[in-house]
Amino acid sequence: MSHFTVVIPARFASQRLPGKPLIDLAGKPMIQRVYEQANLSQASRVVVATDDQRIADVVEKFGGECCMTREDHVSGTDRVQEVASKLGLALDHLVINVQGDEPLIPPEVINQVAGILESSSAPMATLAEPIESVEDLLDPNIVKVVTAENGDALYFSRAPIPWDRDRVPNQVPQGARRHIGIYGYRVSLLNDFITWQPGNLEKIEKLEQLRIMERGVRINVASAVASIPPGVDTASDLERTLAVLASQ
Secondary structure, three states: OOOEEEEEEEOOOOOOOOOHHHOEEOOEEHHHHHHHHHHOOOOOEEEEEEOOHHHHHHHHHOOOEEEEOOOOOOOHHHHHHHHHHHHOOOOOOEEEEEOOOOOOOOHHHHHHHHHHHHHOOOOEEEEEEEOOOHHHHHOOOOOEEEEOOOOEEEEEEOOOOOOOOOOOOOOOOOOOEEEEEEEEEEHHHHHHHOOOOOOHHHHHHOOOHHHHHHOOOOOEEEEOOOOOOOOOOOHHHHHHHHHHHHHO
């Protein structure tokens, strides 16, 4: 596999859980747990991207690499691009965006995204996994994705897609999948992304990957090779993550 870099965007300001990257998870701050999981992948480099000195200090304390970025980024992708630019990464270099609130992310799925990107002509790759409950299907915090036969994304939505008119809301439609928020890009796409204004679909759904789709750019979506626990967005997510860590 080619060399690839993992960038972990981490903002202090979170609407639901302020200071989320620094929340203690069984003796370690969340950002450290994410960093350590990413470091178990085949990445040649793992970098935390933040706009907050408190996060940078914690990353430095546990021996991680951090890159300070601007405060005014609209999305995590914008922040990742700034890091790629500051690091001087080549246009064809592969960058994997691992969310800063995924402390349980399996290293093998990071390798998987890099592998998809390396072998595909699509400039962007991501993952999905089956939705197993109607509750998850209807949850707007769980992003759904539908794809073409070749694996390219047709649409991402907070709405339940596909909508089986004969079975929903009593049964999960065959093939319904949740999008997993890990992205792989070539640096050239990141450079294009920051020149594009958010499109109408992105503004409505609040999903930055739709900015790329609205430009007609392919996003290849594969089924994750390992189950990925949900990230930490809410207090209940935090409790669930702590329970998993306690059982390990």
